[in-house]
Amino acid sequence: MAALEGRYDYKTAEPALQRGWDESGIYRFDPQRAGPHFTVDTPPPTVSGRIHVGHVYSYTHADIMIRYHRMKGEPVFYPFGFDDNGLPTEIFTENSMGIRARDVGRRAFIEACLSLSQQVEGQFERFWKRLGLSVDWRLVYSTIDDRSRRISQAAFLHLLEGDNVYRQESPTLWCTTCQTGVAQADVEDKTGVQSLFTTFPFALDGGGEILIATTRPELLAACVAVFVHPDDARYKDVVGRTARTPIFDQAVPVLADPRADPEKGSGAVMCCTFGDVTDVAWWRDHKLPLRIALTEDGHMNALAGAYQGLTVREARRRVLEDLRDAGLIRSQVAIEHTVGVHERGGHDLEFLVTRQWFVKLLEHKDRWLDAGRRIRWHPEHMRSRYENWIEGLNWDWNISRQRYYGVPFPVWYCRACERIIPAGAAQLPVDPQETPPPVSACPACGGTDFEPDPDVMDTWATSSVTPQICGSLLEPFGITPADFDARFRPMSLRPNAHDIIRTWDFYTVVRSLYATGDIPWTDVLISGHALDPSGKKISKSKLRTAEDPMPMLEQFSADAVRYWASSVRTGGDTNLSEEVFRNGSKLVTKLWNASKFALSHIESGAPAAGVAPDLNASDRWLLARLHEVIRRSTAAMEEYEFAIAKGETERFFWTDLCDNYLELIKLRLYGGATGRNGQAAGAGSGAPGPATDGAAPDGSGARYVLAQALPAVIKLLAPFLPHITDAIYGAGLGGAGPTSVHVAPWPVAPADWDDAAARTGGEAIIQVVDAVRRWKAERKLSVGAPVGSVRVICPPERRAALESARLDLLGVTRAQELLIEDAPAGEALGVAVAPVAGDALASPSR
RNA sequence: GGGCACGUAGCUCAGUUGGUUAGAGCGCUACCUUGACAUGGUAGAGGUCCGGGGUUCGAGUCCCUGCGUGCCCACCA
Numbered sequence: 001m002a003a004l005e006g007r008y009d010y011k012t013a014e015p016a017l018q019r020g021w022d023e024s025g026i027y028r029f030d031p032q033r034a035g036p037h038f039t040v041d042t043p044p045p046t047v048s049g050r051i052h053v054g055h056v057y058s059y060t061h062a063d064i065m066i067r068y069h070r071m072k073g074e075p076v077f078y079p080f081g082f083d084d085n086g087l088p089t090e091i092f093t094e095n096s097m098g099i100r101a102r103d104v105g106r107r108a109f110i111e112a113c114l115s116l117s118q119q120v121e122g123q124f125e126r127f128w129k130r131l132g133l134s135v136d137w138r139l140v141y142s143t144i145d146d147r148s149r150r151i152s153q154a155a156f157l158h159l160l161e162g163d164n165v166y167r168q169e170s171p172t173l174w175c176t177t178c179q180t181g182v183a184q185a186d187v188e189d190k191t192g193v194q195s196l197f198t199t200f201p202f203a204l205d206g207g208g209e210i211l212i213a214t215t216r217p218e219l220l221a222a223c224v225a226v227f228v229h230p231d232d233a234r235y236k237d238v239v240g241r242t243a244r245t246p247i248f249d250q251a252v253p254v255l256a257d258p259r260a261d262p263e264k265g266s267g268a269v270m271c272c273t274f275g276d277v278t279d280v281a282w283w284r285d286h287k288l289p290l291r292i293a294l295t296e297d298g299h300m301n302a303l304a305g306a307y308q309g310l311t312v313r314e315a316r317r318r319v320l321e322d323l324r325d326a327g328l329i330r331s332q333v334a335i336e337h338t339v340g341v342h343e344r345g346g347h348d349l350e351f352l353v354t355r356q357w358f359v360k361l362l363e364h365k366d367r368w369l370d371a372g373r374r375i376r377w378h379p380e381h382m383r384s385r386y387e388n389w390i391e392g393l394n395w396d397w398n399i400s401r402q403r404y405y406g407v408p409f410p411v412w413y414c415r416a417c418e419r420i421i422p423a424g425a426a427q428l429p430v431d432p433q434e435t436p437p438p439v440s441a442c443p444a445c446g447g448t449d450f451e452p453d454p455d456v457m458d459t460w461a462t463s464s465v466t467p468q469i470c471g472s473l474l475e476p477f478g479i480t481p482a483d484f485d486a487r488f489r490p491m492s493l494r495p496n497a498h499d500i501i502r503t504w505d506f507y508t509v510v511r512s513l514y515a516t517g518d519i520p521w522t523d524v525l526i527s528g529h530a531l532d533p534s535g536k537k538i539s540k541s542k543l544r545t546a547e548d549p550m551p552m553l554e555q556f557s558a559d560a561v562r563y564w565a566s567s568v569r570t571g572g573d574t575n576l577s578e579e580v581f582r583n584g585s586k587l588v589t590k591l592w593n594a595s596k597f598a599l600s601h602i603e604s605g606a607p608a609a610g611v612a613p614d615l616n617a618s619d620r621w622l623l624a625r626l627h628e629v630i631r632r633s634t635a636a637m638e639e640y641e642f643a644i645a646k647g648e649t650e651r652f653f654w655t656d657l658c659d660n661y662l663e664l665i666k667l668r669l670y671g672g673a674t675g676r677n678g679q680a681a682g683a684g685s686g687a688p689g690p691a692t693d694g695a696a697p698d699g700s701g702a703r704y705v706l707a708q709a710l711p712a713v714i715k716l717l718a719p720f721l722p723h724i725t726d727a728i729y730g731a732g733l734g735g736a737g738p739t740s741v742h743v744a745p746w747p748v749a750p751a752d753w754d755d756a757a758a759r760t761g762g763e764a765i766i767q768v769v770d771a772v773r774r775w776k777a778e779r780k781l782s783v784g785a786p787v788g789s790v791r792v793i794c795p796p797e798r799r800a801a802l803e804s805a806r807l808d809l810l811g812v813t814r815a816q817e818l819l820i821e822d823a824p825a826g827e828a829l830g831v832a833v834a835p836v837a838g839d840a841l842a843s844p845s846r
Numbered sequence: 847g848g849g850c851a852c853g854u855a856g857c858u859c860a861g862u863u864g865g866u867u868a869g870a871g872c873g874c875u876a877c878c879u880u881g882a883c884a885u886g887g888u889a890g891a892g893g894u895c896c897g898g899g900g901u902u903c904g905a906g907u908c909c910c911u912g913c914g915u916g917c918c919c920a921c922c923a
Contacts, residue, residue, distance in 0.1 A: 260923085261921095382850085384918090389918080391849095392848095568859080573916080579872055588885090593882045593886085596882050777888050780876080
């Protein structure tokens with residue numbers, strides 16, 4: 001074996017190792033190798049945001065699990081993607097380049113989006129490599145590339161054939177800034193919005209009035225009814241009468257509906273088309289007329305009369321002024337409430353009646369829920385996020401966006417009869433605005449005038465078919481999509497952070513069930529969020545500056561950052577902590593130094609493979625502990641509890657192996673009978689020299705154990721710290737086997753290491769060591785200071801272990817003699833230490 | 847308002863199916879340049895396991911309840 005020399009310099013070592021991985025192709029997927037395979041539906045990060053520590057956190061989690069499965073011998077399919085289509089990219093492009101899509105025109109804007117995303121993707125790939133992800137970089141897609149557009153369009157046409165998608169004109173969530181319809185999942189809460197809750201009267205036909213209260217007086221022009229609760233005694237006589245809106249003097253009916261809350265405001269509410277979801281429901285259920293007062297860009301239209309052309313906010317102020325001037329405001333209170341806004345930019349949302357494509361969700365809620373139960377969630381409780389979302393769904397999924405940069409709908413419409421003309425499979429990917437339909441005449445009416453669909457798909461409509469896109473990446477390797485489905489679906493793993501359970505995970509399940517009837521993957525790994533050092537969510541402005549993770553990798557090493565990322569229980573949030581980075585760096589250094597030491601002894605006399613020499617109690621203890629650690633660590637990895645696995649190994653390495661075992665065996669390693677300061681190591685019995693009870697004084701037992709324990713620790717930590725472990729492994733730990741630890745087999749402990757008696761025996765040995773160390777510490781002596789005698793009174797059943805480790809105990813305690821005596825029945829182990837030179841002050845230390 | 851987590855040492859967290867005296871790292875204190883490592887080692891101080899009930903021979907762990915924190919959802923007149 002080669003020795004490790006000098007110090008480990010991660011700054012040069014990490015990039016060099018990464019180049020080596022690239023060149024040797026150890027992460028390349030071989031689809032021909034027999035299963036079970038481990039196939040990963042990697043999250044394509046959106047190019048519209050910078051990479052931030054949150055990415056580092058969750059991508060590291062996935063990579064750890066992937067490396068584990070690779071070491072288990074499973075062929076690993078680990079592709080990578082970039083999400084660069086759709087509205088997020090458009091907004092990113094508009095903001096980065098200071099342009100507006102509607103100003104520069106469709107074609108030019110698409111070009112701008114493409115060039116910007118390509119630039120960003122290059123930076124992203126360099127970053128992921130620098131973090132040490134074990135991606136097969138031959139398998140890369142972007143959600144706007146030809147392949148993804150083709151697959152996305154084909155999947156849409158498949159939905160169309162199955163009647164699982166429909167086009168309908170109906171009230172839709174609408175972003176007045178982006179000027180597009182959006183989906184329920186695109187809405188996020190904005191808290192602390194200041195509003196005025198104003199009460200004013202509607203006159204009742206036949207006399208009297210009814211007070212209504214609203215925060216949206218500008219929608220008065222869109223009022224179509226007034227609702228009260230059917231049990232509200234105040235309004236019993238009013239129901240069925242006609243009210244007249246102030247200012248506009250529109251006649252509207254007063255209706256009863258249990259959704260009106262008697263506790264709120266005056267208990268009477270105006271229903272407008274549309275102020276909120278309830279309005280939509282009322283409009284639908286009570287078959288009310290449509291009275292739209294808003295334009296698509298958030299201004300008042302002609303219906304608003306004098307207010308036409310004003311923005312919603314201006315109109316609101318003006319209507320209130322006019323009501324006040326008319327003396328109609330009965331009360332007004334300032335309130336702070338939460339409103340739903342478009343999550344891309346926090347823009348105001350309205351409900352407008354528009355024509356959109358919807359994927360059916362509501363009528364199959366049971367199927368989605370059932371699929372969620374067939375998928376293993378890690379941690380398990382994250383499934384309830386998925387279920388809650390489905391249970392709360394109110395709308396089918398609007399997948400059309402009135403924008404430019406995305407996957408077009410591969411359909412045309414007959415202008416004569418509105419028949420939908422789908423693209424032919426051979427045409428895909430297709431932009432219907434630039435390509436004629438596959439037929440020259442409408443099959444329904446014979447019409448020859450066609451209108452291309454003007455919209456593009458929601459970005460999730462494409463990223464929800466990533467399993468199909470992933471599969472297509474293997475076409476150059478002779479795997480057809482049908483092969484892929486048959487052999488590799490459901491895929492093994494979907495890793496992502498918890499904020500996109502309701503979108504990416506949910507939509508992918510839906511699309512997979514529609515496409516194949518089966519779940520998309522068997523396991524989902526959910527990561528929490530990385531928080532700033534004080535535990536707060538990292539703000540967007542901060543993400544762009546202080547928390548840029550590339551300098552972090554350079555300052556602390558990729559291994560140290562990965563150490564941090566893998567220190568918290570699966571699914572948990574964590575704080576950014578330089579302290580933990582430093583601990584990671586320390587572990588890296590310690591691994592290097594301990595390995596340097598161990599290797600220098602293994603190479604000078606490693607026993608032949610498979611031949612176990614005589615082992616003493618220390619040796620058997622270490623192997624028994626190693627067995628336990630391998631078992632626990634493997635069990636934790638199987639459950640995706642990587643932090644627990646890492647913690648087990650780390651404690652074993654640092655405490656058992658380094659602090660105790662390596663110290664115990666030094667005397668044996670350095671030459672047996674002759675210890676430091678020329679003292680006779682075996683002097684206790686008065687007879688220097690030969691072995692005690694099976695402990696080979698030449699250290700072959702210790703070297704054998706080191707030769708087992710070191711590679712095992714290196715392998716157990718390899719998924720977490722891929723660089724330092726491979727640097728050490730490369731010094732020769734692999735023997736004639738693989739040259740990289742990352743394709744070496746995950747450790748398996750022989751059953752005969754599992755030895756409960758060896759563990760308790762070892763604990764007795766450590767007790768003696770600890771007692772002597774404490775004795776020295778109390779006297780402010782160096783750990784290496786010699787002592788006269790160590791007298792151990794121990795339970796008889798522990799005696800054999802201590803005798804067996806006599807040489808080790810003499811070495812680590814620097815005692816001139818070690819006396820072992822039986823304790824009376826039931827008494828615990830005790831240790832008494834006497835100073836050198838027969839000093840009478842022997843002191844019990846326990 | 848509903849759901850899901852969480853609340854253990856100054857800080858960050860671990861604590862298997864209930865089982866002796868509740869653990870680790872960091873920080874703190876004292877000491878030690880020991881032959882792999884001072885990015886090290888040894889020892890020490892530090893906890894009414896959020897509060898209150900209950901089950902049990904026994905509760906950090908199980909049940910009920912209260913309080914607090916975070917996230918998701920709903921509400922949005």
